[in-house]
Amino acid sequence: MMNQAYLQLSPEVEAALKSGKPVVALESTIISHGMPYPQNVETALSCQRICRENGAVPATCAIIGGKLCAGLTDEQIDYLGREGTRVTKASRRDLPLLTAKGMDGATTVAATMIIAAMAGIRIFATGGIGGVHRGAEVTMDISADLEELAKTPVCVVCAGAKSILDLGLTMEYLETKGVPVIGFGTDELPAFYTRKSGFAVPWRCDKPEEIAKAICAQREIGYDGGMLVVNPIPEEYSMDAEVIGKAIEEALEEAKQLGIKGKETTPFLLAKIKDLTGGESLASNIQLVFNNVALASQIACSLNG
Ligand code: PSU
Ligand code: MN
Numbered sequence: 295m296m297n298q299a300y301l302q303l304s305p306e307v308e309a310a311l312k313s314g315k316p317v318v319a320l321e322s323t324i325i326s327h328g329m330p331y332p333q334n335v336e337t338a339l340s341c342q343r344i345c346r347e348n349g350a351v352p353a354t355c356a357i358i359g360g361k362l363c364a365g366l367t368d369e370q371i372d373y374l375g376r377e378g379t380r381v382t383k384a385s386r387r388d389l390p391l392l393t394a395k396g397m398d399g400a401t402t403v404a405a406t407m408i409i410a411a412m413a414g415i416r417i418f419a420t421g422g423i424g425g426v427h428r429g430a431e432v433t434m435d436i437s438a439d440l441e442e443l444a445k446t447p448v449c450v451v452c453a454g455a456k457s458i459l460d461l462g463l464t465m466e467y468l469e470t471k472g473v474p475v476i477g478f479g480t481d482e483l484p485a486f487y488t489r490k491s492g493f494a495v496p497w498r499c500d501k502p503e504e505i506a507k508a509i510c511a512q513r514e515i516g517y518d519g520g521m522l523v524v525n526p527i528p529e530e531y532s533m534d535a536e537v538i539g540k541a542i543e544e545a546l547e548e549a550k551q552l553g554i555k556g557k558e559t560t561p562f563l564l565a566k567i568k569d570l571t572g573g574e575s576l577a578s579n580i581q582l583v584f585n586n587v588a589l590a591s592q593i594a595c596s597l598n599g
Contacts, residue, residue: 325374
């Protein structure tokens with residue numbers, strides 16, 4: 295069990311958890327590294343509003359002054375958005391050092407899961423998870439998000455994974471690690487900007503309550519680990535597969551030529567894709583996050599109902 299002295303809950307999140315109200319965790323790398331300013335801040339604040347409209351309390355997570363925070367002020371969200379990539383992108387391996395040095399960090403899916411689990415938050419909404427990168431058989435670039443899903447008891451709602459990743463290998467990795475993957479209203483892994491990828495998901499649920507039941511069963515059976523819900527982008531916001539496919543290929547090629555590596559890879563590709571699609575990918579990205587926050591909030595309400 296982690297030392298709770300490092301954890302800082304906002305008064306609202308603390309009260310909600312104490313009284314058994316539904317709480318949904320939200321990440322902050324998506325704010326600092328995933329979107330440009332000011333859309334990043336507007337999106338983060340809208341996510342919190344959507345969460346409340348669906349009956350749950352939002353807990354946006356980050357590391358501020360070395361504290362593992364669940365629940366941020368609007369000022370803190372604005373700060374992360376303005377600082378952008380100047381803030382450390384914080385995944386599992388970064389938490390001890392950021393904490394010891396009293397630094398700030400924007401948390402990835404992996405790091406947000408750690409904070410959520412410490413706080414006792416069982417559900418978390420984001421856009422996309424990290425996964426097995428294309429070419430990982432040479433680079434070994436596999437996101438720590440996948441390992442975290444294997445061991446930390448938080449259910450993550452996302453819109454699938456982008457084809458900047460190797461979707462087939464990402465699914466294989468999740469299977470090896472024993473992570474339950476559930477398509478919400480679909481039998482197919484959505485590819486983030488589009489609703490289809492051609493890869494099957496092992497499980498399907500059509501209602502938030504079914505997912506809540508699965509989360510409870512997972513806990514009651516007594517095994518560790520998280521769960522992944524893949525929620526397709528709403529039809530009206532999904533992109534043309536060819537347009538987005540081309541942009542992704544071009545972005546990957548440029549990253550290769552510039553020698554972009556490691557943790558810079560995902561933010562570089564996202565920014566490049568946004569430029570190549572004239573902002574259309576950003577608009578889709580924002581809408582799919584909203585859609586995931588609404589679903590996660592409904593699952594949270596069902597868990598606490
Ligand atoms: N995918 C997105 N937007 C994002 C990320 C992924 O569409 O902002 C972020 C998430 O925070 C995710 C992280 O946890 O990138 C994965 O980074 P890496 O592959 O370096 O582990
Ligand atoms: Mn990586």
